[in-house]
Amino acid sequence: MSNKINPYYINQSSTRLLLLTFLFSSLPHLTRVPPLLVALIVAFALWRLIISRYSLATPGIYLRLSLIIISVVLIFFSHSSTIGREAGLSMLLIMLALKLVEIKTKRDTLLFLYLNYFVVVTNFLYSQSILISLYLFTVVWLITTTIIAVNRQGSEIRFRAHMRVSGLLITQAIPLMLVMFVLFPRISGPLWKLPKSESDGKTGLSENMSPGDISKLIKSNKIAFRVKFTSAIPETKNRYWRGPVLSHFNGRAWTVDRQLSRRIMYHHPKSTLSTYTITLEPNYSKLLPALDTPVSWPNSGFMSSEHVIYAFQTVNNRFQYQLSSSNKPISRQTLPGKIRNRYLQLPQSYNPLSTTFISNFRRQHPNDISLVNNLLQYFRNNKFIYTLQPPKLGKHSVDEFMFKTRRGFCEHYANAFVVMMRMAKIPARVVTGYQGGVYNKLGDYFIVRQSDAHAWAEVWIDNQGWRRIDPTAAVSPDRIERGIEASLNDDSAWTGVLYSTNSRFTGVALYWDNMRNGWNQWVLGYGETLQNEMLAMLGLLSAGWLSKTITLAVIVGGLLLLIALYYRYRDSFKRVEKSQAIYNRFCRKLSSADLPREPWEGPKDYVIRISAARADLHTEADKITKLYIQIRYADQPSTEKIKELAHYVKYFKP
Amino acid sequence: MTEMRLDHLSVHKLLNHMVDQAGEIILGKKPKIKLALSCLLAGGHLLLEDLPGVGKTTLARTLAHLLGLDFKRVQFTSDLLPADVIGASIYDKKSGQFHFQHGPIFTQILLADEINRATPKAQSALLEGMEENQVSVDGETRPLPHPFFVIATQNPISHIGVFPLPESQLDRFMMCLSLDYPSFEAEREMLKGEDRRSLIQNLSCTLTPEQIIAIRNMVNRVQVSDALLDYLQNIIAQTRNDPSNNGGLSPRGSLALLKGAKSWAFLENRDYTLPEDIQAVFPSIIFHRFSSHVGQHDKAKEKAEEILRNVPVP
Known part of the structure; x- marks a missing residue:
């Protein structure tokens, strides 16, 4: 080249x-x-x-x-x-x-x-x-x-x-x-927020539900949130984690009705409470899941009139909050006519078969409660199957589901149930959220995953208020009692996910998740709040970021300075000592050649005297003396020079 | 005034040349000239003590001339008054005011010839000037030029008509040198040669006051290792421990020893100090500080050697 x-x-x-x-x-x-x-x-x-x-x-x-x-x-x-x-x-x-x-x-x-x-x-x-x-x-x-x-x-x-x-x-x-x-000072604010790309896949509940949404979610093994109870742990069948309430139906998809979902300013809890802390994985929405039904919520959020907790800001980072919930249904005596009509809303000219079916059913059961119970009974008795791979449904989704396919999972059941309730003029709505969760003994907390996503129904019973009805439980009680794996009996294509979800019950997996939880809380979650707590524990008043920076700089700088000084002086001190030992060896050699150095004689005078007495030694002795002087008196104690000095003295033969 | 940028090597050449030139005038006394120069470069005042007529004044004049500094001479006599040195306020008839008449001390090099022939009162007139670089007259403080050196000569104490300098004033001199009689060859050359005084006039003055200050800064930057400080302090301890001394070297004395050694090392073209440098300047540092209680010069010289021999070089 x-x-x-x-x-x-x-x-x-x-x-x-x-x-x-x-x-x-x-x-x-x-x-x-x-x-x-x-x-x-x-x-x-x-x-x-x-x-x-x-x-x-x-x-x-x-x-x-x-x-x-x-x-x-x-x-x-x-x-x-x-x-x-x-x-x-x-x-x-x-x-x-x-x-x-x-x-x-x-x-x-x-x-x-x-x-x-x-x-x-x-x-x-x-x-x-x-x-x-x-x-x-x-x-x-x-x-x-x-x-x-x-x-x-x-x-x-x-x-x-x-x-x-x-x-x-x-x-x-x-x-x-x-x-x-x-x-290191933590600043809560956009400075530390991770950039988020538009194309980033989000998993989690959304504000609308079209067929297939939840089944997609169920296939995700991602953790939605972790819960630690500070009071008694509710039973599995009562662990419904409330998400968006969907009240508007367009024939295919359910969406949140903004008119019905407004911020409420006060709330009077009446019944026994469960208190707990939720650590929410970022869901890139404002939803804060809460145990059904929440009665108190964090200051950074609010409760909607449909009893859903929303944060004021989108949750882009892991977020921890404390809540308390009641295990009793929400009771309200009356439903104003305007609101009632909104909960009876249905699109025109959909599902004609079901409309006929329900009007017959209504005639048999004029009482609302018995109508609900009998409809659940109908699901139970007519060989409905719980499956994550239901056949596709056409325009009249409820008709096809009720009388043709009869295969589906929570969203199909909730959808069909609420639509039929509304046909029977009973106010009803779809509630999405999570159900269940796996207990981690090691860390004494529950893990709720996206695969625990669920949809159920709420119906309004006069003089009682909103009642939670889970049609899925009627079809597949196992889904509610034991979790999603236990309830699936016909799926072969799903084994991959099944395998991985099964494995999370093993001790190792739980141990691992416990570690991850600790990591999340103490390492990733170590923000401004935790830092202030920590500093208070160390006896430092919670300080602003400026004084934190100064403290940090002083501590770190001081530490490094001490270390640097230690090495600087330890080494040069040692080197000087060493050079003297080598020089003394040189003097001993000369002393045995009858040219001893007087104790008060400086090295330069000495080498002049040596050269005068023995001209043959001049070159070597001069070299050694110059090196020694440089190390000892000119403050240049480098390792190389000491090695050189040692080398010359070793081969110095007077 | 900007600090001169001088490199070590050229300065060293220059200084060596100065020593050589001075050596042409005061024959055979190069080491003494070098000591005197190192004293001045360290910013110290110099005391020359010897018999009359050995060339003390000539040396002082030579140095002043070589350093290119403003030079004044005061001949100290027994009837000298402080005002003769410092100056006095004199009434001016025309203006009807007092005017300060500057005395000879307002110069850069003051040669105080035969300082011990004056009375202590006149001697002490120099005190403030030497230490503080300023004089106070009639309640007014007047600064002296910069740099300011005092080169004083004195006759041996045993001579008639001398007032020995008090120890406090002796301590203000950094070094004390004696010139001794010239050697046989040197004296012969002197006798054959021209008049010394006229030779001085022919010397080229090579330095400016700013350069001298720059050189003094360079001398200050000469490196001193811990090992050398150990050695220096051991020597000082030795002077203080000796029961035959009436007190050892003062802290001012130890500073003078360090400065002198640095200056000597600088003249030797080094930027670090060796034990040899201390040994070289030590006798002249303690000469006048001890001679008053030792009595004789020879004894002071012996004493210096004895002390040096008792302290091992680290």
Whole structure:
């Protein structure tokens, strides 16, 4: 090749190490970057390998510029933007891969490696779980090791030795990390919020329910929230976690009726309470699930007239709140006519068969309560089947479900039941939420997952108020008593999810979830509130972020200063001592050659006297003395000089 | 006034050249000249003590000339009054006001010739000037020029008509040197050569006052290791522990020893100090501080050597 490579040139093993480091630090990202761009990154990496393997020249400025332009264009086409989390990530990774190609100097190499730390940090924009944290911690170790290895390129020292050194470095940094973690000022506010992409898949209950919504949710094993009871734990069949109440039906989908769901200003709890704390996973909505029916709620939220708790702000981060609930139904004596009509709303010319069926049924059971009970009885007696893979339904969904397919799950039953109630002129509504939850003995809390999503009905009984009716329980009592797995008896295609949901009952899985819960609460949840509590525990008054920063800076700075001073002085002190011992050896050697140093004689005078007496010793003695003087009197006690001094004295033969 | 940018090597060359030039005038006394120069570079006042006629005044004049400083000389006699040194307010008939007539002390180098021939009253006129770089006359404080050096010569105490300088004033001199008789060869050369005084006029003055201040700053920056401070303090302890002394070196004395050693190291073209530097300046530092109770110069010299021999170099 015509182009000469720079004097600094990373060798092949270092190149492989760089690529390996890059691979590991960006590995979790590879699924987040479009395949085309991944291919581009891989191509750049391979190019680097070839450059190193055959000692080729790195690309020139024009080639690099055009590569940059091409990359940016490709990024723009893949993301239809060059900013935002996803596009930014692609940009970072591709530019880093390009940097890899153009590495020429040691500075380039180190810059590349330092940027890998940044790549590590960007992983936290996507996940902050224990596993990913452990993984990234290992990657940090790898990057540090690579930095050390690159700095000592060409030495005989093995990679494992570098790993030990970097491991030691990281271990030494842990106390500092803990101090920083505890004291670094947390600011509640948008500054620390993670950027959220539009395309980010949300799971959770929404404000409308169309066929299939809940069955999708049920297939998700994601945790919705965790609950810790401070009072007695209610029975499984009473653990209904209330979500959006859907009162408007358009023939196909149920939605929240804004007229009916308004903020209420006061509430008088009348019956016994369950008190509990919920740790909600971010659901990107304002819904705060609560045990049916809530009677008190956190200050950061409100209760709607349909007894659903909403937060004032969207829950984008994990959120903890305290609640209390009553196990008695909500009682209200009357339902004003206007509201009553809204709860009887049905679209015209839908489900003619059911309309006829209900008007007959109504004639048999003029009493509302007996009508409800008998309809539930009807479900029970007519071979309705609970399944997550029901056949598709047409326009007259209730008709088809009631008289043709008779297969479905909670949303079908709730839908059919509420529609028929309204046909019978009984005010009714669909309530979505979660039901049940798994108890974790280790941490004494319940885990409620998206797969626990449920839909049930509420009907208005005059003089009694809203009563919870769960038609699913009539069909498949197991669903309510034992959870969703137990109730499914016909699904084969669902085994994958089934397997994973089953496994969560094993001890290991519960232990693991307990760990995750601790991680969420104490590490990820360590925000301003918890920090203030912690500082108060340490005897520090809860301070503003400025004084926290100052405290942090003083503690960390002081700590580092002490360590630095200790090493600085310990080492130079030792070195000076050592140099004197070596010099004394030199004097002893001369003393046995009948040229002893007088105790009061300075080293320079001594060497003049030696040279005068023995001209043959002049060169050596002068060299030794000069070194000694530099170490001892010119305050330059470097290890190299001491080694040199020791070497000269060792071979000094007067 | 900006601080001169001087590099160590050229300064060293310059200073060596100065020592050489002075050596042409006071023959065979180079080490003494070097000591005198290091005293002035360390910002100290110099006392020259020897028999009359060995070249004390010549040395003082030579140094003043070489340093290119404003120079004034006061011949101290038994009837000298403080006002003769400092100056006095004189009534001006025309303006009807008192005018301060500046005395010879308002100069950069003051040669106080035969200082111990004056009465203690006149001697003490120098005190404030030497220590504070200012004089107070008629309740008014007047600053002295900068830099300000006093080079004083004195006759041996055993001579007739001398008032020995009090210890408090002796301590204000950083170093005390004696020149001794010249060697046989040196004296021969002197006898053959031109008049010394006229030679001085031919010297080129090579430094400006700003440069001298810059050099003094450089001397201050000469490095002193802990090991050397150990050595210095051991020596000082030795002077204080000796029961035959009436008290050892004062803290001002130990500062003078450190400054002198740094200055000496600087003249040796080093930026760090060695035990040898301390040993080189030590005799001249303690010479006048001890000679009053030891009595004789020779004895003071012996004493210095004895002390140095008793302290091992670390």
